[in-house]
Amino acid sequence: MNRKEHWETVYTKNKDTEVGWYQADPETSFNLIEKVTPGRGSVIDVGGGTSRLPEKLLDHGYREITVLDISAAAVAKAKARLAQRAEHIQWIVSDITEVEDLGAFDTWHDRAVFHFLTDPLDRKHYAELAARTVPRGGHLIMGVFTLDAPPRCSGLDVCRYDASMLAAEFSPAFRSLEETSHLHITPGGKPQHYIYLTFERL
Numbered sequence: 001m002n003r004k005e006h007w008e009t010v011y012t013k014n015k016d017t018e019v020g021w022y023q024a025d026p027e028t029s030f031n032l033i034e035k036v037t038p039g040r041g042s043v044i045d046v047g048g049g050t051s052r053l054p055e056k057l058l059d060h061g062y063r064e065i066t067v068l069d070i071s072a073a074a075v076a077k078a079k080a081r082l083a084q085r086a087e088h089i090q091w092i093v094s095d096i097t098e099v100e101d102l103g104a105f106d107t108w109h110d111r112a113v114f115h116f117l118t119d120p121l122d123r124k125h126y127a128e129l130a131a132r133t134v135p136r137g138g139h140l141i142m143g144v145f146t147l148d149a150p151p152r153c154s155g156l157d158v159c160r161y162d163a164s165m166l167a168a169e170f171s172p173a174f175r176s177l178e179e180t181s182h183l184h185i186t187p188g189g190k191p192q193h194y195i196y197l198t199f200e201r202l
């Protein structure tokens with residue numbers, strides 16, 4: 001099964017409240033985004049899936065929100081949940097490792113997507129695209145599994161990071177500003193440690 005088929009199957013076969021990464025309130029992501037975009041700039045959530053982040057951003061006055069995901073099923077579910085509010089969001093179904101141009105966004109957010117990129121060439125493409133997309137002074141917020149998190153997620157191998165390893169992936173275009181730890185408890189009760197790094201585009 002290729003990457004796209006994998007994620008389409010995940011979102012077709014599971015309720016979005018039952019997947020391991022489900023959060024009723026994506027407050028760590030939101031707080032980090034709000035910290036760097038007090039003026040409510042444009043935000044892209046890369047691999048947003050069925051996250052509740054877009055409605056939280058809408059609730060707090062953000063109006064330039066884009067959600068990108070490889071899975072059409074995830075995007076369809078998120079749109080259905082948001083109903084009419086979905087019209088205020090731009091939705092993109094694409095594999096981030098194949099996208100060449102996204103335009104410009106003040107803030108790029110990724111929770112639990114980059115860590116699935118086990119091929120260095122995919123990570124290079126991702127980092128170069130982020131550098132093309134986020135203008136100088138803009139921000140990148142990356143949430144990934146830490147070194148003591150599980151080695152697999154959703155049945156796929158992941159790369160795990162500490163702060164310096166993650167910072168190296170985005171250097172020299174981005175400078176790491178802040179490190180935030182987050183303990184996620186899956187709907188099945190399993191602990192997963194995440195590290196979030198907030199970067200500034202230099």
Ligand SMILES: C[S@@+](CC[C@H](N)C(=O)[O-])C[C@H]1O[C@@H](n2cnc3c(N)ncnc32)[C@H](O)[C@@H]1O
Binds near residue numbers: 095
């Ligand atoms: C673990 S889930 C996290 C979803 C969401 N960020 C959240 O925090 O709830 C990983 C997400 O990344 C998406 N994804 C995986 N690989 C991707 C890729 N290469 N391009 C775009 N999206 C991808 C999946 O469809 C899935 O929605």
